[in-house]
Amino acid sequence: MSMHQGRERLVVVGGDAAGMSAASQARRLKGPEELEIVAFERGHFTSFSACGIPYWVGGAVPERDDLIARTPEEHRARDIDLRLRTEVTELDVAGQRVRARDLESGAESWTSYDKLVIATGARPVRPELPGADAPGVHGVQTLDDGQALIDTLTRAKGRRAVVVGAGYIGVEMAEALIDRGFEVTVVNRGEQPMSTLDPDMGRLVHRAMEGLGITMVNGTEVTEILTGEDGRLRAVATRHAEYPADVVVLGIGVRPETALAHAAGLPLGAHGGLLTDLAMRVRGHEDIWAGGDCVEVLNLVSGQEQYVPLGTHANKHGQVIGSNAGGGYATFPGVVGTAVSKVCDLEIARTGLREKDARRVGLEFEAVTIESTSRAGYYPGASPMTVKMLAERRTGRLLGVQIVGREGAAKRVDIAAVALTARLTVEQMTALDLGYAPPFSPVWDPVLVAARKAAGKVRGS
The missing domain is CATH 3.50.50.60 (FAD/NAD(P)-binding domain)
Known part of the structure; x- marks a missing residue:
C-alpha cells in the first residue's frame, strides 16, 4: 500500500484511446476512495479519433468535435485528474514517479505512482529532408495537426497538393484533398501504393487513384522540400523531377513514441515499440502497463511481434490495462493484421x-x-x-x-x-x-x- 491515505495512485501518460480507455475502465472497477487516477496529455484533446482526421479534412465529417469520443470535462466528472497541455519528460522507474512539464507555464514537478500506464502513442515519420519543417508541410497525427492542415488549405493561394507516402494515411489524405478541390500528386517509395498489400493488388489501387485524377509517382523518394525567397513552400523535389506544391502532407507512416520508455530502460522490440505480456504489462515490470501505438503486438498467424498502430487495438489495450490495473483480469491475445x-x-x-x-x-x-x-x-x-x-x-x-x-x-x-x-x-x-x-x-x-x-x-x- 502507498503513502497517500491508504489509496493507490494510477498515473497514465497519454490521453488518447489507450490511455483514457485504461483510466475509464480502472475507474469502473475502483472508486476514487480506493484509486486516485492522474492522466497527463500534452495536447489540447483527449479520447479523439485520429482515424477520422482525413474525413474531417475532406469535409465528410463536418466538425472537429465530432471526432471527440469523450471530452476532458467528461473524464474529470468521473474523478480522473486529467492534466492537459502537460508533457511527461521523464519516467523514474526505480523511484516510481514521473516528471511533467506544464507547457503553458514551463513549470516542472514530480508525481509519484503505484501503478503506471504508458500510452504515449506514435509520432509521424518526418523524413530527414531539407525543408521538412517549412510552413505548409503537415503530418496528421492529432486533432491539432488536422486543424493546422485545414487552416493551411483554407489560406493556400494555389490548389496544388503533394502527398508523400501511399499507405493508409497517404491514400486517405489524397482523397480528402481531391474532395477539397486540390490537384493531388502522390509520391511513393514503393512500386505500388498500399505496401500493406502485395504489389499485384496494389496495382488495382494505383489504377483507381489515377481514375480519380490523382497523379501517382511510384518508386521515387523525395529528396528535398523547396521553398521560395519568401520562405513559403514551393515544390517537392525527387532525384528526377520537381512537383509544384502549395501544401504537402506527410503520409509516410508512424513510429512508436517510446523515447521516454527507452530512457527509463524499459524493454523495446525490433520495431521500437514496448514489449508487454498478455495482460499488457511491460515485460519484467509488475506495476507498469503499456498499450496503443507505442507497443508491439503478437501476430497470431506469423507468431512474431509486429507494429500495428490502429485505433481498434488501442481501445482494446486500454480496456485490458484498465481491468488489470483496477484489480480485475483481462488479456490481449494478439492480432491477425486486419x-x-x-x-x-x-x-x-x-x-x-x-x-x-x-x-x-x-x-x-x-x-x-x-x-x-x-x-x-x-x-x-x-x-x-x-x-x-x-x-x-x-x-x-x-x-x-x-x-x-x-x-x-x-x-x-x-x-x-x-x-x-x-x-x-x-x-x-x-x-x-x-x-x-x-x-x-x-x-x-x-x-x-x-x-x-x-x-x-x-x-x-
Whole structure:
C-alpha cells in the first residue's frame, strides 16, 4: 500500500484511446476512495479519433468535435485528474514517479505512482529532408495537426497538393484533398501504393487513384522540400523531377513514441515499440502497463511481434490495462493484421500475411487470385471484386486474404479474419454457411470462390 491515505495512485501518460480507455475502465472497477487516477496529455484533446482526421479534412465529417469520443470535462466528472497541455519528460522507474512539464507555464514537478500506464502513442515519420519543417508541410497525427492542415488549405493561394507516402494515411489524405478541390500528386517509395498489400493488388489501387485524377509517382523518394525567397513552400523535389506544391502532407507512416520508455530502460522490440505480456504489462515490470501505438503486438498467424498502430487495438489495450490495473483480469491475445481503407468508392482490405511476410517467417504457401462480383451478377449494382488468398502448402491453413473492389469488399475481409483466428484451413472455409441473397452476394461468395480455388491448389500440390 502507498503513502497517500491508504489509496493507490494510477498515473497514465497519454490521453488518447489507450490511455483514457485504461483510466475509464480502472475507474469502473475502483472508486476514487480506493484509486486516485492522474492522466497527463500534452495536447489540447483527449479520447479523439485520429482515424477520422482525413474525413474531417475532406469535409465528410463536418466538425472537429465530432471526432471527440469523450471530452476532458467528461473524464474529470468521473474523478480522473486529467492534466492537459502537460508533457511527461521523464519516467523514474526505480523511484516510481514521473516528471511533467506544464507547457503553458514551463513549470516542472514530480508525481509519484503505484501503478503506471504508458500510452504515449506514435509520432509521424518526418523524413530527414531539407525543408521538412517549412510552413505548409503537415503530418496528421492529432486533432491539432488536422486543424493546422485545414487552416493551411483554407489560406493556400494555389490548389496544388503533394502527398508523400501511399499507405493508409497517404491514400486517405489524397482523397480528402481531391474532395477539397486540390490537384493531388502522390509520391511513393514503393512500386505500388498500399505496401500493406502485395504489389499485384496494389496495382488495382494505383489504377483507381489515377481514375480519380490523382497523379501517382511510384518508386521515387523525395529528396528535398523547396521553398521560395519568401520562405513559403514551393515544390517537392525527387532525384528526377520537381512537383509544384502549395501544401504537402506527410503520409509516410508512424513510429512508436517510446523515447521516454527507452530512457527509463524499459524493454523495446525490433520495431521500437514496448514489449508487454498478455495482460499488457511491460515485460519484467509488475506495476507498469503499456498499450496503443507505442507497443508491439503478437501476430497470431506469423507468431512474431509486429507494429500495428490502429485505433481498434488501442481501445482494446486500454480496456485490458484498465481491468488489470483496477484489480480485475483481462488479456490481449494478439492480432491477425486486419485493416481496411477506401479511396472514393474503391474499398481496400487485407488480413493475415502477404507473400513477403509468409516467406520471411519460413512458411511455404499457395497463392490464388479470383475475380467475382459483390452481388449476384444479374442484380442491379453488382460490381467487380478481386480476392487474393494465401494458404499454407500441405496443411491448407489459411494464411492471408486481400480484397480490392467497389461496394462490399471491405467488410468481407472479416470472414477471413475470423477464419485466421480460428486457424481454419481453406478446405474448411469452403463449407462456411455465409449469408446469401442476390442483393448481398453471388450464390458462391467471393471469399468462398477463392477458398475453393486455394483448396484445389493445396490438394494438387
